[in-house]
Amino acid sequence: QVQLVESGGGLVQAGGSLRLSCAASGRTFSNRVMGWFRQAPGKEREFVVAISWPVPVTLYADSVKGRFTVSREYAKNTVYLQMNSLKPEDTAVYYCAADSRRMSVSSNFADFDSWGQGTQVTVSS
Numbered sequence: 715q716v717q718l719v720e721s722g723g724g725l726v727q728a729g730g731s732l733r734l735s736c737a738a739s740g741r742t743f744s745n746r747v748m749g750w751f752r753q754a755p756g757k758e759r760e761f762v763v764a765i766s767w768p769v770p771v772t773l774y775a776d777s778v779k780g781r782f783t784v785s786r787e788y789a790k791n792t793v794y795l796q797m798n799s800l801k802p803e804d805t806a807v808y809y810c811a812a813d814s815r816r817m818s819v820s821s822n823f824a825d826f827d828s829w830g831q832g833t834q835v836t837v838s839s
Contacts, residue, residue: 723833736810747813752806761821
């Protein structure tokens with residue numbers, strides 16, 4: 715079992731930036747792919763980005779390409795999501811997820827078997 719703890723959410727004005735962190739503990743040696751999803755009020759959970767390990771292949775949702783950047787710091791078992799040029803439509807609870815069964819990136823919610831509790835990101839217009 716992997717425990718994931720997100721941090722870094724908050725309130726920011728449109729055009730601003732935030733960096734989310736996801737610290738993993740537990741059976742981190744089995745992690746292959748890490749991902750970020752988000753869920754806005756009244757909407758389904760939406761894929762944002764995924765990154766594989768050890769070769770950092772990335773997959774981004776079209777809605778965040780060019781604005782968001784994912785990275786991972788192996789020594790700290792931490793994944794980061796740098797979010798720039800934020801828009802009000804980016805407002806959501808952001809969840810970190812881990813896929814311990816595969817080595818290739820995926821945008822499929824069902825492929826991820828561990829989830830954090832989420833961190834709120836609010837972008838004001």
